[in-house]
Amino acid sequence: MSKLAVNGGTPLRDAKANPWPRWPVWDEKEEKGLLEVLAGGVWSYNGPKELEFNRAFAEFTGAEHALSVANGTVSLQLALEACGIGLGDEVIVPGLTWQATAAAALDVNAVPILVDVNEDNWCIDPAAMEEAITPRTRAIIPVHLYGGFADMDAIMEIAGRHNLRVIEDCAHKHGGEWKGRKVGSIGDAGSFSFQLSKLMTAGEGGAITTSDSQLYEKLDALRNCGRRPEIEQCGDKGAGHYGSEGDFIQSGNYRITDFQAAVLIESLKRLPEQNAIRDENAKYVNSLLSELPGVTPIRRDERETMGAYYNFSFRYDKSQFKGLDVAKFREAMAGELGCDVEASYEPLDVCSLYTPHTKPCRHKLSEEHWRQIDPARFSLPVCHRIYREESVCFHHTILMGTKADMDLLAKAIEKIYDNAEELL
Numbered sequence: 001m002s003k004l005a006v007n008g009g010t011p012l013r014d015a016k017a018n019p020w021p022r023w024p025v026w027d028e029k030e031e032k033g034l035l036e037v038l039a040g041g042v043w044s045y046n047g048p049k050e051l052e053f054n055r056a057f058a059e060f061t062g063a064e065h066a067l068s069v070a071n072g073t074v075s076l077q078l079a080l081e082a083c084g085i086g087l088g089d090e091v092i093v094p095g096l097t098w099q100a101t102a103a104a105a106l107d108v109n110a111v112p113i114l115v116d117v118n119e120d121n122w123c124i125d126p127a128a129m130e131e132a133i134t135p136r137t138r139a140i141i142p143v144h145l146y147g148g149f150a151d152m153d154a155i156m157e158i159a160g161r162h163n164l165r166v167i168e169d170c171a172h173k174h175g176g177e178w179k180g181r182k183v184g185s186i187g188d189a190g191s192f193s194f195q196l197s198k199l200m201t202a203g204e205g206g207a208i209t210t211s212d213s214q215l216y217e218k219l220d221a222l223r224n225c226g227r228r229p230e231i232e233q234c235g236d237k238g239a240g241h242y243g244s245e246g247d248f249i250q251s252g253n254y255r256i257t258d259f260q261a262a263v264l265i266e267s268l269k270r271l272p273e274q275n276a277i278r279d280e281n282a283k284y285v286n287s288l289l290s291e292l293p294g295v296t297p298i299r300r301d302e303r304e305t306m307g308a309y310y311n312f313s314f315r316y317d318k319s320q321f322k323g324l325d326v327a328k329f330r331e332a333m334a335g336e337l338g339c340d341v342e343a344s345y346e347p348l349d350v351c352s353l354y355t356p357h358t359k360p361c362r363h364k365l366s367e368e369h370w371r372q373i374d375p376a377r378f379s380l381p382v383c384h385r386i387y388r389e390e391s392v393c394f395h396h397t398i399l400m401g402t403k404a405d406m407d408l409l410a411k412a413i414e415k416i417y418d419n420a421e422e423l424l
């Protein structure tokens with residue numbers, strides 16, 4: 001008789017009868033905000049909700065300014081553009097991240113330089129980053145991946161020595177803190193995503209934080225078709241007062257709507273409590289995991305004063321599970337728990353959604369540039385090991401559960417450990 005749920009045994013959790021916490025979270029407060037926008041008629045940009053959200057988000061992150069934009073992809077792109085980065089420049093990004101981190105550099109005509117990550121927290125390896133610096137390097141985009149925190153002390157120190165801009169990709173880390181400072185306020189700029197799966201969401205959306213007022217002014221123009229506001233913000237139906245003609249710069253429309261801002265205002269209010277629950281649960285389940293054979297928690301840096309988790313992840317070692325492949329382990333975990341269990345992102349040198357050479361009409365700026373943007377020229381052995389052999393990832397909703405739910409995670413690992421031969 002099989003014991004494991006993937007083989008027809010009884011699962012540890014009947015997720016139909018006992019579902020995991022739902023996402024997204026909303027109630028009548030979001031409804032009220034949305035109806036206010038509807039009735040107010042300022043559905044587009046610089047509306048009252050957007051201005052309120054920008055102020056609240058800046059205050060929350062501790063940056064001087066925050067600007068809402070269409071998503072967390074163009075936020076990276078605009079941050080690079082505002083820093084004056086483009087053709088002939090190199091931008092260092094980790095090899096293990098969502099494709100947007102590198103694609104943003106590509107889309108401003110810069111060359112994304114992929115570097116390897118630390119095996120213990122899956123974030124960019126500062127030593128590998130420094131080795132990749134050339135006279136053309138202009139910026140680095142560290143990603144605070146899943147529950148990890150990029151080593152901002154090392155990164156800021158190296159960037160300072162080489163005169164590089166630092167754009168934090170905070171798409172996984174809303175509210176995370178490093179030595180008491182929130183993500184997005186440590187580098188020159190912070191980039192956030194409010195896509196549905198993220199820790200704050202309006203379905204889609206993004207934001208850029210910065211304390212550099214020159215960057216802020218440029219970003220404000222770049223997200224809004226190049227318009228430079230003469231007065232700080234204009235709130236009316238789009239007719240505001242803008243700078244004189246010579247001030248305008250070439251750009252496009254990267255704005256969000258006031259509907260999204262209305263939802264984000266409530267999302268931001270919910271975040272601290274949700275983060276606290278996730279952080280406490282992650283600490284608890286990691287303490288259980290550290291007692292189990294064959295699994296290793298992601299290293300939590302002691303300089304990280306507040307955790308934030310887009311995913312809950314850990315490292316798997318098949319040699320301790322009688323050689324059971326990690327993909328089968330993940331399937332077995334999903335079977336026991338009734339939730340999705342995924343691998344990490346594909347390393348960007350082999351990522352099916354990061355393929356610059358499929359678009360010659362856009363990216364073949366020169367033969368040399370074409371060669372330089374080839375992702376296959378980079379070597380990312382740690383990213384590959386994480387992706388192919390070690391990664392076990394759960395969406396953050398799992399951390400919104402109870403302590404008993406966390407116990408179940410550890411029990412599922414033990415059950416698979418005890419019955420691994422069923423799957424060999």
Ligand SMILES: *Cc1c(COP(=O)(O)O)cnc(C)c1O
Pocket residue numbers: 071072073074097098100101143169171172192193194195204205206
């Ligand atoms: C989600 C994400 C982005 C892009 O955000 P979108 O809002 O989906 O465009 C960028 N970087 C990372 C690490 C992400 O996870």
